[in-house]
Structure formats: structure tokens, C-alpha cells
Amino acid sequence: MHILFVADPLDSFKIYKDSTYAMMREANARGHQVWVCLAGDLRLKDGVVEATAQQIGFTDSQVNHDWYHVQQARTIALRDIDAVVMRKDPPFDQQYLYATQLFSLAEAQGAKVFNRGQALRDFNEKLAIFQFAQYIAPTMVSQNMADIRAFVSEHGDVIVKPLDGMGGAGIFRITNTDANLGSILEMLSHNGERLVMAQKYLPAIKDGDKRVLLIDGVPVDWCLARIPQNGETRGNLAAGGAGVARPLSARDREIAEALGPQLAAQGLLLVGLDIIGENLTEVNVTSPTCFQEITAQSGINVAALFIDALERKCA
Template sequence: MKILVVLDPLASLKIYKDSSYAMMREADSRGHLLFTCGAENLRVKDGIVEAQATQLHFTGTQNGHDWYTQSDTAITALKDFDAVIMRKDPPFDQQYFYATQLFTLAEAQGAKLFNRGQALRDFNEKLAILKFPQFTAPTLVSQQESDIRAFLSEHGDIILKPLDGMGGTGIFRLTQADPNIGSIIETLTANGTQTIMAQRYIAAIKEGDKRILLIDGKPVDWCLARIPKTGETRGNLAAGGSGVARPLTARDREIAEALGPQLAAQGLLLVGLDVIGENLTEVNVTSPTCFAEITAQSGINVAALFIDALERHSAR
């Protein structure tokens, strides 16, 4: 297959843990041709969605930036690749939104996008949980300080988070005893002009914020519990959390098997569910991670499962 991966600069990847790197390595090991570009390298000319794409070659080393070389940059229509994988990290800003629109146009021209542009737009990673209220903790979405204060008064201990971040950026735990309630709310809502999410604090975060991977609607049998470091509320690895792979619990599997077929039907080949305790907290669709950690600790080759699914869908 001829595969295009749209992602952040290759030199920025931390290859010892990067899931995009893992999936590209697996594809390369099977003899597939790999090309990469940034979202800024997409364009439409004469009505056709194209990318200024460069072929990727692995060097065999896994140190520093010497793990790859590039060659043969060319303008190529997205429909001329067997698969296009969107792996650019959030934030889901206006430029990201434009890219998803180009993907939808490219699909109409015959391109195969993973995940689909329409699905990326439909599933905001925070708001998507509202589609599945049977699995969530009490949740509020608002930009009004009065709403957030009332929610805090009702539950006493809550989490506030922006709707477009990643890696735990901008997440606050707030209690009624906090002396900075007003300041935190004003900062996150930009003085009442930006909508945020509030959720009841889930004490089970101490046992880990579990990342459950869905590939083609089916859960990987092990998840990664991201455990907060001492003095920290967030379990995100980017915020210093430690990752411990664990088999799925009965509740994890219940959530995953309920959501999996629905998400796959929307064109989401790869999804990362975040579960704390018994509760679904996020549905990650932009560039789900944790391939390397789960593979290293469980022996499950997550990248192989993903490329298997990619090959099946590209052959259709």
C-alpha cells in the first residue's frame, strides 16, 4: 500500500513512546510505502485535494533524529494514496477544522481517510461523552460563571477543563475551599466567552486514568492506567503521570463494547476512550496514543492490530 500520514514534524516525535511512529514502523515492516506531510501541506487545486508529501525511509537507528531520511517530495492527490491517516495532535483549532473539511472533500473524490473528516468534526473529544450519558459522571457544559459555581456548590469537588486541549493542559480541580474560584473560572472561560466542561471529581483517578484503545470498533484487551504523580490530579503522561498496563475490567469492556460499533460506524477506525473508575470521561479521536506502553507491558502488538485494520479497510 501507499500510505500518507498527516502529522506534526517528524523531528518532534518522541519515538520511544510515539504511537504514530509505532504504526509507521509496523507499516514499513510489511513493505508498505510511507509518505508524510503536515496539515499545512494540504491544498486544493483545480478542485482536487492534494498534499505536498515526502517519502519516509527508516534508517535502522532509534536515537535522536537519525531514525529517518526523506526523499521524493511531490504534489499528490489524496485519492492516489491507498490510505491517508490523520495523526496531527490537537488543539482542534480553526486550521485543524479546515483540514477536516479538505478530508471530506477528498473522500468524495475517492480518498480513504482514517479517521474520517466528518467523524473528527462530529466527535469533540470532551463533548462526545454527552452522547453516552449512561456511562458518565455528572457533567456540565457552560461558559457562565453562575452555572459553574452552582455545579461546584452541588458537588463540592469538581474538575474543569477546556474543550480543545490535550495532555491535561488547562485542567483544574476545584473545591469550595479554593481561594481562587473566581479567577480560575474567569481564566478558563475567558471571562465568560468560552465554553468549558465541568465534571464531578472522581476519586478513582488515584488508581489511574485508563486509556482504552478501540481499533475498528473492538477494544484492545489491555488498557493503560495513567497514574498521577504525587501532588497532581491529572494522570496524563504529558503531565508527569506514570503508565501501568492492565487487563480490561468488566466495566471497561462494557463501555468499550457499547461504544465501539457505534464509533466504527461513524468512520472512526482508531479511538482512545478515557475511563476513570466506572466513568467515561473522554472520547479521543484526533491522535490517540499509548500504543508503545501497552505493547511493552502486555506483549500485545497494538500497532500490528491497527495496520491489520487499515489493510482491511483500504482493500474495500
């Protein structure tokens, strides 16, 4: 197979933990040709969606900038690639949106894109939880600061966050007595011009914000609990959280098995559910991570499970 990974710049990869790197290495080990490009390398010419891409090989180096070498570069139609894997990190901005629209055009021309362009547009990683409201904590979304103040007053202890962030960026824990409440809401909402999500604070975060991976609708048997540092609210690894792999709890599996088939049916090959305690908090579809941490601690080769699924979809 020829697999095109639409990703961030390769020199930015931290290969000791990068999930896209793990996918690429697994694909290469099976004899598949690995191609890479940036979202900015996509184009539409004469009605055909193309990418200026590089085929890469792998070295034995564990140094971030020396792990690959370019074998060839050329422009190729996405319909002529066996699989296109979207792995660009958020934010889901206007350029990201345009990329998903090009993917949808490419799919209409015969390309196989994972996750599908339409699915990436349909599933905002914060708002998607409302499709599964029976599993979520009290949550609201508004750009009206009075609405959010009322929610904070009702629940007393609340997490607020932007709808387009990642890695814990822009997340605040606030209470109805917080002297900085007004400033935080003004900043996050851009003075009432942008939507903000508010969720009731879940004390179970002390035991970890669990990342549960779904591959073609099937949960990986272990998750990664991202545990906040002392004095920190956020468990995100990018915010300094410690990643501890654990078997899925009964509740984790209940949520994952309920959502998995629905998400897979809508074109989502890879999904990362975020679960705190008993509650679903996010549905991550853009570039779910934690492959390497789960593999190292559980012995489950998550990248192999993903490439298995990719091969089945492209058979």
C-alpha cells in the same frame, strides 16, 4: 499500499513512545510505502485535494532526529493514496477544522481517510461523552461562570477543563471553598466568553485514568492506566503520570463494547476512550496514543492491530 500520515513535524517525535512512529514502522515492515506531510501541506487545486508529501525510509538509529530519511518528495492527490491517516495532535483549532473539511472533499473524490473528516468534526473529545450519558459522571458545560459555580457548590469537588486541550493542559481541581475559584473560572472561560467543562471529581483517579483503545470498533484487551504523581490530580503522561498497562476490567469492556460498533460505523477507525473508575470521561479521536506503552508491558502489538485494520479497510 501507499499510506500518507498527516502528522506533526517528524523531528518533534519522541520515538520511544510515539504511537504514530509505531504505526509507520509497522507499515514499513510490511512493505507498505510510508508518506508524510503536515496539515499545512494540504491544498485544493483545480478542485482536487492534494498534499505535498515526502516518502520516508527508516534507519536503525534510536535518536529522535536520525530515525528516518527522505526518499522522495512530490505533490500527490489524496485520492491516489491507498490510505490517509490523520495523526496531527490537537488542539482542534480553526486550522484543524479546515484540514477535516479538505479531508471530506477528498473522500468525495475517492480518498480513504482515517479517521474520517466528518467524524473528526462530529466528535469533540470532551463533548462526545454526552452521546453515551449512561456511562458518565455528573458533568456540565457552560461559559456562564454562575452556572459552573452552582455546579461546584452542588458537588463540592470538581474538575474543570477547556474543550480544546490535550495532555492535561488547563485542567484544574476546584472545591466550593477554593480561594482561587473565581480566577480559575475567569481564566478558563476567558471571562465568560468560552465554554468550560466541569465534571464531578472521581477519587478513582488515584488508580489511574485508563486509556482504552478501540480499533475498528474492537477494544484492545489491555489498557494503559495513567496514574498521577503524588500531589497531582492529572494522570496524563504529558503531565508526569506513570503509565501502567492492565487487562480491561469488566466495566472497561462493557463501555468499550457498547461504544465500539457505534463509533466505527461513523468512520472512526481508531478511538481512545478515557475511563476513570466506572465512568467514561473523554472520547479521543484526533490522535489517540499509548500504543508503545501497552505493547511494551502486555506483549500485544497494538500497531500491528491498527495496520491490520487499515489493510482490511483498503482491501
